[in-house]
Amino acid sequence: MEVIVTDRTPMKMWVSQPPEPAVRQTLERLGRAPGVVRIAVMPDVHLAAGVSNGVVLATEQLVYPAAVGGDIGCGFATVAFNTAADPLDRRSVAEVVLRVLPQVVPVIRHKRRDGLPELTDEFAAEKLSASELVAKAVRAGRLELGTLGRGNHFLEFQEDDQQRLWLMVHSGSRAMGQHIAGFHGRRATCAGGGLAWLDVDSDEGQAYLCDAAWARAYAAESRRRMLEAAAGVVAEVLDIEPDWAALLNTDHNHVQLERHGDRMLWVHRKGANVAEEGTPNVIPGSMSTHTYHVSGRGEPDSLRSSSHGAGRRLSRSAARAQVRRKDLTRQLASVWIDPHTAGRLVDEAPAAYKDLDVVMRAQRNLVRIVRRLRPVLCYKGL
Secondary structure (H helix, E strand, O other), rough: EEEEOOOEEEEEEOOOOOOOOOHHHHHHHHHHOOEEEEEEEEEEEEEEOOOEEEEEEOOOOOHHHHHHOOOOOOOOEEEEEEOOOHHOOOHHHHHHHHHHHHHHHHOOOOHHHOOOOOOOOOHHHOOOOOOHHHHHHHHHHHHHHOOOOOOOOOHHHHHHOEEEEEEEEEEHHHHHHHHHHHHHHHHOEEEEEEEEEEEEEOOOHHHHHHHHHHHHHHHHHHHHHHHHHHHHHHHHHOOEEEEEEEEEEEEEEEEEEEEOEEEEEEEEEEEEEOOOOOEEEEEOOOOOOEEEEEEEEHHHHHEEEEOOOOOOOHHHHHHHHHOOHHHHHOOOOEOOOHHHHHHHHHHHHHHHHHOOOHHHOOOOEEEEEEEEEEEEEEEOOO
């Protein structure tokens, strides 16, 4: 653990090597921002606008939308099957699953002719704070609920060390999170460097917290629906059902009020898991590397947080420049993917990510490893 004290804020890092200069600049700027009292940096930290991914910060009175990011509520959901993963080793089965998945888990939006999901209960559109956002939810929110999204979002079938089959999805609040972040970012007080804050006691601050909670609920429901849809494909193709008692659905982009020591703090996590003592979570690597199921250790210095993955080693533009299609094909030789997508996935190549085992060693006092899983079939959106 590395400890840095900026002009105002203590910052503690769990990193295997010093962050690149551009990331360090964003961290130092964050340490000087008004109202920030503590910062923890996870081993998967990498550059992003405003606040880098893999950063946890705590405040007492102010909230920073950029410290949550636009994909509010982005996270993982996973469920096990009471069967071995062997059937998915067969090409004929894998090809059917890869062909049908896009029909039931669209990448961008549902087709209107198929009927659109309703927004009900805790993510009813009317619960949003502004008519502009309500209108977005009625349109984009319904079109995108239960859809995967592009970038590093994915749906994956996995096998654990006991050969048990698991299903995992990584996705968030889709366009709605971006709309909410943009709407409230325009109303926040600028602190410079892509940072802006809202006072939690103001109407604007309360509106953001309400809408961010809406986005978290929306994202969690969206992941649940994708798991159900993908599990339906497995039931049809292989006649097996998931063990829903093993369902885990968590997120790593959020802000919430937590007690740390004798203080109540607004803890912002952007690409960081909750790692409370005994709390289960998921830390994946890349399309060809394993995933870890973990249990939190509740480390106070990390604001009871951990990494949410391996973290990018190369930016998307650098990966597109450096990784060739044949390199990606070789890296994914043991994983079923749609071969037609390979040429357009080089920015998500395993070589673009850090070594997950190195990341795990850097945070060994933050989480306990429960199980390891290898990818069997991966579906990513373009």
